[in-house]
Each structure stands twice: as structure tokens, then as C-alpha cells.
Amino acid sequence: MDKVKINNHQVFSLVADYTIGTTILSIISGVAEYAAQDAWIVALITPLMGFPFLLIYFYLAKLFPGKTLVGILQDVFGKWLGTILSAYIVFVCFLSVSQVVFYIGNFMKTEYMTETPLYAFNTFLIIAMAIGLMYGLECIARTSEIFFYIITFLVLLVIILDLPNVKKENLFPVAENGIIPILKGCLYLNSYVAWPLIVFMMFCPINVEDIQKTRKSFFYGYYWASFLNFLCTIMSILILGATITAQTNYPTYLISKEIDVSVITRVEGIVTFSWMCSEFIKVSVYFYAGLVGFTQILELKDYKKMIIPISIVLLVFSGVVYPDAQYQNMWDSTMWELLIGFIAAVLPITIIIMKKIKDGVRHIQTMKINEKEHYDSVQSLFYLGLAAFIIILSFFLIKFLLM
């Protein structure tokens, strides 16, 4: 067990900052690409779609108390397959660090300093992150508490100052192309808002006092981030219109350029600053999760010695992961959904089903001793079959609807 413990409010702010990062600046245009002027409906109903998955994660933590995702996988799938699967997840965590760092460097390079090489920005971010993690998780958690208020205040400030620019005819017509584009947008946004929270299962169960008591603050953080995301989406649509929102890379940055209230103009630095803060938390959480998984797989004593060597490798790869804009587009629109969908949706459900089957088999083995247990196991097998049937049915239904 880790000695470092974080409290409920820190979990809340970590989840909120982690979810705001990336989403608030660059994902909105992707959503507008799918759903056009209905992007605000997507941002409104996606939190509800993601909610069952969070419940699944907490149920997972209840089934395996005190175990992280790596431990759970090794417990359920056995030593070898579990290690391969958890190595895949750790690999994805480290890959995400490189990608998010690239995002920040690329943003600074395209919007502010076009002559500076990409590695200059990436190096400073990686150094800051490495120093933060050398101090430990509680340092990152406390930082996120401060950053949370800064981000919330600045984003709300931008939204309020932007109110005079609103053109409400941009919202109409509502649901022009039917429900299907909205659902696709929901899937896309879900893969950036709700599913990445599986990363918290890599370290949360050993770093909080009682995981079930943090449930409420976890959900509050998730909903607060979704609310800010919704505000930014609807303002982008209202001010820029669907076409420009879909075409530009950073819609929120663009709407902050539009602000013109008496002497207050050109305040886009505000958005950049708050975005950098949340991205810093996002990178740190990914890196910490990857490090904890890494040390658990290799059974090392402490993660702190591994920080600098790994961050050198990640720094080099931060300039390699996205060779061009086309690759980035392909990755963000299809690959990431599949990847995180496997890790965060298919894998937890499979784990729960496997666990139930194992328990059922154990029940049947001890059946002769007690007749009541036999009844219970048969009942649980029946429920299991029902659940599997519903899952398969819903899969075919989705496929049929969307083909």
C-alpha cells in the first residue's frame, strides 16, 4: 500500500482538471464536424451517457478492494495475459503523455511563436512535470486544487465577456440531419470525457482512504468539467457558427479573440493560460498512472527513480508521435475511440463477467455442502446469461441503426 493519501476535494479537482484538458480547446471542433450546429446537444447529453461507465469502474473497485487495474487484470486473466494487457495500458498511458505534450507544443508553435522549434516547448513542460512528480502525487493534487479555481474563473470570465457577440440564428435548424450524427458525436466526445477516467483506476484505489467515499466527488468533478465543456461548445456554436467551428483547430481560442467590451480586447491569453494549467494536470495524471503501472508490472520498489529516464524517452517521442496533420486527424477521430473503447468499456465489462463466472463455478463446486448456495449460483448464472444476451442484442442494434 502506498503511504500517499489524497482527500476528497483533491480527487474532485484532479478529475475536473483532467477532464477539462484537451476537451475544452481542441475536441469541440471534432464534435462540430460530426453534429454541426447540434454540437451543444451532444455536449449536453454526453455526461449522461458516460455516467454508467463511471459506475462500472466503481463497481470494479468494490469487487477487488485495494487493488489497482494492473492487480485486477493479473488476478482475473492470470499472470501472463494479465501482464500483457496491463503492459498495453501502461504503454497507452505513456503514449498519451507524448501526445498531450505534442498538443501543447503544437498549439504554442502555431499560435504564438512560429519560428521556435517544437522541442523547446515540450522540454519545458516535461521538466515541470518531472519536478512535480518527483515531489509526489500529493503535490500534483494540491496544485490541481489551485488550478481548478483559476481555470473555472477564467473560463467563466471568457464566457461572460463573450455574451454580446452571440448570434442566436447560428443554432437553427435543430437536429437537421436526424439523431444519428448526434449519437456519433456523443461517442466521439465520450471517448475524450468519460472513458479516459479509467486511468484513475490505475492509482486511485491505493492512494485514497476509501474509494467508495470518493465516488461523490469523482462524479461532481466529472459533471463540473462537462458543464464547462458545454458552455464552451454552445458559445463556439453561437458566435462562430457550425462551419467555422468545425474547420478551425481551436474554437475556444478563436471566440476569446472576438471579445470586445469597451477597453477589454485580445484576452485570448486567458484561454491559453487556463488550458495550459489543465493540460499540465492531465499530463501529470497520465504519467503518474503509467509510472505506477510500470512499477507494479516489474515489481519495483519506488517509482521516483524512474521518472527522469522515462521522461527523456517520452520527450524524444513527443516530436515523433504525430508526423503530420493527416495522421493526427486519423488518430483522433478513429484510433483513439477504438483504443480507449477497448480499455475503458470492453475490458471492465469483461472483467466483471469473468469474475462472476469464476464465483459461479466456485459456488457449484461447493454445491453439495449447502443446497441454498446451489440455488444462488444458478440464479447468478441466469442473471449472467441475461446480461450477456442484452449486451449482444444492444451491439447488433447499434450496428443495425448506424449502418
Next chain:
Amino acid sequence: MKVACMVFVILLAIFLSIRDIPEMKRQKSYKEMAVYVIILFLGVMLTILKANGADLPNPADVVVAVNSPFVAMLKGVLE
């Protein structure tokens, strides 16, 4: 710039080794030491290669290779 980058990374690696490896030796954690040295060496090699303009393989291609069968299967849902 190229030479400065290489020299900086090698100096950093030497400094880190001097700082960390004796401590690990004292604690007799040889596994940790092996992992540490391998990753540090990898980092230095990658930095030198990248500084000299080599085309490094993209780690994201591993994920693309693993997931490409499913992309064709779920094309209607994703696009």
C-alpha cells in the same frame, strides 16, 4: 545546437548515474538498477539519433497495427 543537445543529454545521464546508482547498489536492488540503466541508455540513444535527424519509428503505429482489423469492422459507427 546538435552538438550542444548531445553533450547536454550525455552529461545529464552521467550526473544521474553518479547520483542514483550507488544508492541502488547499497540497497541491493539490482532489478531496479537494470531497468534504470536500460531506460536511461535508451533515452540517450534516442536523443542522439533524433538530434542527428534519424527517422524514429512511431510508437503509435503499434496501436494502429493492433486495432486496424476493428477499424474495418466498425467503419459505419466511427465515421
